Amino acid sequence: MLFWILVAVLTAVVAVILLYPLLRGAKAAENIRAGEAAVYRDQLRELDRDLSGGLITPEEADYARAEIGRRLIAVSADEPVETPKPARHHRFTEAFVLLVLPVLGLCLYLATGRPDLPSQPLEARLENPGNDVAVLITKAERHLAEKPDDGKGWDVLAPIYFRTMRVNDAQVAYRNAIRLLGPSPVRLDGLAETLMAVSDGVVTEEARQVLEQSLTLEPDNPRARFYIALSSEQAGRPDEARQAFEALAKQSPPDAPWLPLVNQHIAKNGGAQVAVNPGANPAAPGANPAAPGAVSAAPGNPTQQDVAAAETMNAGDRQQMIRGMVESLDAKLSEDPNNFEGWLRLVRSYAVLNDRDRAAGALKRGLAAFPPAGEQGRQLLARARELGIATEGMAQ
Numbered sequence: 365m366l367f368w369i370l371v372a373v374l375t376a377v378v379a380v381i382l383l384y385p386l387l388r389g390a391k392a393a394e395n396i397r398a399g400e401a402a403v404y405r406d407q408l409r410e411l412d413r414d415l416s417g418g419l420i421t422p423e424e425a426d427y428a429r430a431e432i433g434r435r436l437i438a439v440s441a442d443e444p445v446e447t448p449k450p451a452r453h454h455r456f457t458e459a460f461v462l463l464v465l466p467v468l469g470l471c472l473y474l475a476t477g478r479p480d481l482p483s484q485p486l487e488a489r490l491e492n493p494g495n496d497v498a499v500l501i502t503k504a505e506r507h508l509a510e511k512p513d514d515g516k517g518w519d520v521l522a523p524i525y526f527r528t529m530r531v532n533d534a535q536v537a538y539r540n541a542i543r544l545l546g547p548s549p550v551r552l553d554g555l556a557e558t559l560m561a562v563s564d565g566v567v568t569e570e571a572r573q574v575l576e577q578s579l580t581l582e583p584d585n586p587r588a589r590f591y592i593a594l595s596s597e598q599a600g601r602p603d604e605a606r607q608a609f610e611a612l613a614k615q616s617p618p619d620a621p622w623l624p625l626v627n628q629h630i631a632k633n634g635g636a637q638v639a640v641n642p643g644a645n646p647a648a649p650g651a652n653p654a655a656p657g658a659v660s661a662a663p664g665n666p667t668q669q670d671v672a673a674a675e676t677m678n679a680g681d682r683q684q685m686i687r688g689m690v691e692s693l694d695a696k697l698s699e700d701p702n703n704f705e706g707w708l709r710l711v712r713s714y715a716v717l718n719d720r721d722r723a724a725g726a727l728k729r730g731l732a733a734f735p736p737a738g739e740q741g742r743q744l745l746a747r748a749r750e751l752g753i754a755t756e757g758m759a760q
Contacts, residue, residue, distance in 0.1 A: 375466045404436040501528070515544030522554055531561040550752035552578035553587050560591070567595035582750060586616060587716070590626065597633060606633035617709045619693055621716055687717065694726065701733035704740045708747055715751040723753050731758055 408429065415425040504521045508514060522537035538555035545551070552574050559571040567575075572595045578588040593608030609630045616623055690713045697706050707730030714723035727748045734740040736758065748755050 375469075379466070401436060404432050407432050408436075500524075512540075513544060515541055519545060519551065522551075522558075526554065526558055526561070531558050534558045535562065547577060547581065548752075549578045549582040549585050549588070549750060552581070553585070553591075556588070556591060567591055567598055571595075584615060586612060586620070586622060590622065593629065597629060602633040606630060606635040609633065610635055617705075617712075619689060619709055619713070621687075621690060621713050690714065690717065694722075697726075697729070701729065704730075704734055704744075707733065707744060711744065711748055711753070712751060715753060720753060723748070723751065727753060727755070728758060 411420075411425055411428055411432065414420050415422065420428075501521070501524060504517060504524075508517045508521065511517070518537045518541040522534050522541055525531070525534035525537055535555065535558040538551055538558060542548075542551050542555065556567075556571045556574040556578070559574065560567055563571075572592060575588040575592050575595075578585055579592070582588070589608065589612045593605050593612060596608060597605035609626050613623060613626045613630065616626070690710070693706060693710055693713070697703055697710060701707075707726065710726045711723050711730065714720075714726055727744060730744050731741055734744060736742065736745055745755050745758065
């Protein structure tokens with residue numbers, strides 16, 4: 365009940381605030397009329413003094429007195445010509461403020477709000493944040509304020525900051541995580557992306573240095589290689605950029621979700637598209653990668669038609685197409701799990717799409733087919749760690 369009383373009081377206060385300019389306008393008009401009448405009366409007294417002093421003739425005084433009297437009567441009688449009446453649309457505005465606006469607000473709250481939810485102080489919400497990202501961030505920030513040397517806390521918070529577009533906070537978090545836990549490809553790439561976000565997508569010199577450090581730790585890191593190639597393109601070095609993009613395309617798996625975008629940049633810098641990696645699972649020894657059917661030899665690989673179609677799509681359609689290819693690979697691996705290279709590509713594809721839950725699920729299923737005790741299982745775990753996917757409890 366107290367809640368609804370507060371709502372009623374706040375509604376009344378807001379209505380008064382909104383109506384005050386209209387009421388004040390009417391009062392101001394009345395003050396203007398009263399002031400005009402006082403001026404005309406002063407002019408009549410001044411006219412009598414001028415007549416007594418012989419400054420004007422009686423005829424001139426009669427003429428001036430008649431004119432001043434006419435104006436005084438018009439102001440005092442509130443004639444429409446001289447005094448504007450309150451505009452009729454003010455009545456509609458008043459009705460809207462007093463009736464329609466509160467009713468609309470109430471309906472909107474009842475439709476989208478939770479009037480039945482009891483009030484909960486911040487401390488209680490921090491204890492049980494549920495899926496409230498803002499509360500989760502607040503809880504993590506409180507923890508880090510008490511323990512600023514918790515590198516894992518900064519490592520978890522940095523990508524959350526980035527996804528919620530708090531890029532300056534993300535930059536600080538990534539730097540703290542690198543300082544406390546040491547550099548890793550995932551942390552360095554994340555820091556580089558925050559630096560680029562701050563500079564409106566430009567790969568700055570500092571971002572390029574961070575990416576080059578990432579490549580020293582993982583020479584085949586596609587994300588770092590892509591951004592370094594992009595920096596050459598932005599710097600006006602198309603030949604260097606084209607060669608870097610072509611090298612990235614050739615070393616990428618045939619079903620890599622970033623290939624359509626890489627091909628766009630290759631074409632933009634004057635090169636021919638590289639649709640597949642000639643050395644990755646060819647259809648047959650010595651097969652021509654550009655030959656029809658060669659691309660589709662591995663599960664989930666895009667065809668030449670898929671790559672061509674991706675070039676004409678907008679960003680949303682292209683992303684949907686990429687997800688469709690990844691899900692197709694996922695379905696084929698579910699039917700035939702004895703494909704080690706397929707599991708590597710699936711885990712990496714979900715990580716690149718930033719779908720950590722599915723990446724972890726793909727890793728778990730891949731380890732069921734290739735146990736962690738074997739060489740291939742260890743490779744799966746190593747790749748997952750490089751991509752920042754949690755592997756706790758999967759190594760047994």
